[in-house]
Amino acid sequence: MSGNIVAIGLEGIVVAETDLSLVDGQNGLLVYRNHWARDLAINHTFEEVAHLLWYGHLPSEQELAELKAALTANRELPSHVKTAIDAIPADVDMMSVLRTGVSLCGSAGHGWPPSLEQVISLTAKMPTIVAYRKARLDGREPVSPRSDLGHTANYLYMLKGEEPSAAHVRALDAYLILTQEHGLNASTFTARVIASTQSDLVSAITGAIGSLKGPLHGGAPSEVTEMIEAIGTKENAEPWIREKLEKGERLMGFGHRVYKTIDPRATALRVVAQSLSGDDPWFDLATHVEKVGMKLLAEYKPNRKLHTNVEFFAAAVMRAVGLDDELFTPSFAVSRVVGWSAHVLEQAKNNRIIRPQSNYTGVIPE
Incomplete structure (x- = not known):
């Protein structure tokens, strides 16, 4: 019955000091x-x-x-x-x-x-x-x-x-x-x-x-893999993503609760993965899906700052090194x-x- 202000999920509340x-x-x-x-x-x-x-x-x-x-x-x-x-x-x-x-x-x-x-x-x-x-x-x-x-x-x-x-x-x-x-x-x-x-x-x-x-919290990379596998080909990327967005569904690997701009972890993983994966077809598809996803998110959700997050390229790296979704x-x-x-x-x-x-x-x- 208190009149204290409630911060749902403790968002914006500072509870510790850290230099980590x-x-x-x-x-x-x-x-x-x-x-x-x-x-x-x-x-x-x-x-x-x-x-x-x-x-x-x-x-x-x-x-x-x-x-x-x-x-x-x-x-x-x-x-x-x-x-x-x-x-x-x-x-x-x-x-x-x-x-x-x-x-x-x-x-x-x-x-x-x-x-x-x-x-x-x-x-x-x-x-x-x-x-x-x-x-x-x-x-x-x-x-x-x-x-x-x-x-x-x-x-x-x-x-x-x-x-x-x-x-x-x-x-x-x-x-x-x-x-x-x-x-x-x-x-x-x-x-x-x-x-x-x-x-x-x-x-x-x-x-x-x-x-x-x-x-x-920890389950997004496997869902990114499922999404890219469902898309299957570069030609199918735009119609598949459009259908998802038309239905109001979420694109896995895009957006982050904290980052309102480009996730710096995704930037670093992109650099490493591109330099090491060579001409991996799956990685090429993932890169194409990222570009199409960013374009369509800007079209359908112009007021939201949705960028690729670390889980997107984590999925690319995990798949490249042969780790199962589990x-x-x-x-x-x-x-x-x-x-x-x-x-x-x-x-x-x-x-x-x-x-x-x-x-x-x-x-x-x-």
Whole structure:
């Protein structure tokens, strides 16, 4: 019955201060700790950017070698995690499996406050959980992580059972960098809320995975793939898209709740994908669909600022490196755990329990 102003979805409400990232949707800017995210994606590796977010600076050669060694040393799954994954029915989705696997990675050492050692251990194990489950679903024996491969290359190796090409590693590395961190989005906020109660890191990351599982947050790339496959040919792009817009339906991969101009992550992925994918027919079709989609959105929705978002080119990259749709959101989680854990560490440094209020709309009993 209070007269407090309600901000539905907490939109526009500032609940934390952070030096991890700047997300400026009005101007299309994305900064990771004083660096343009697009430049990091084009010029650096997953491990280098993770170091930036966790430690506050890009690593020296020695620091990078130490981080790589720590990640490599923590890739193997405990036997009880493998046993639990093996017991999960085949029709259970991959994000639920990942959530379960992560929840079992906690131990007596995962208390409060969280540590970088815990963060590194969990980040190293998440790709192995996904790859182990994928191998079981495909009816093949899971391969062990390789110590001579970087984080992204090893992920692709475990998923496919064969060493990936340098081009595929570079393309996926760029995507994983661009999805490591993105401000106080739904899953990151979930992680910080859990951490604010002084719960453990594993609980915070498990909650974040549950939030990312929702299709409004982490499910768009697979829907972009479905759209492009439904279009099929360049000639069919305009009539197919026109029909969708005439019906008032949404075009997947266009528009973003935050970005009101070009998504800088999409810009960077476009550069990387175009330089590495060559004459890939599917990528050529995706590029054509983007151009037609932008033209028709300007025609049908002239007052809305709808641009291609990161999910559109993420779908192109995922398809190019051969990842199934079921792996899109789990791969998102494999990268976003870096940002989630960085926020958990930041929350722990100056913690205050997050406890918003609500307005009661019911009746006061007599």
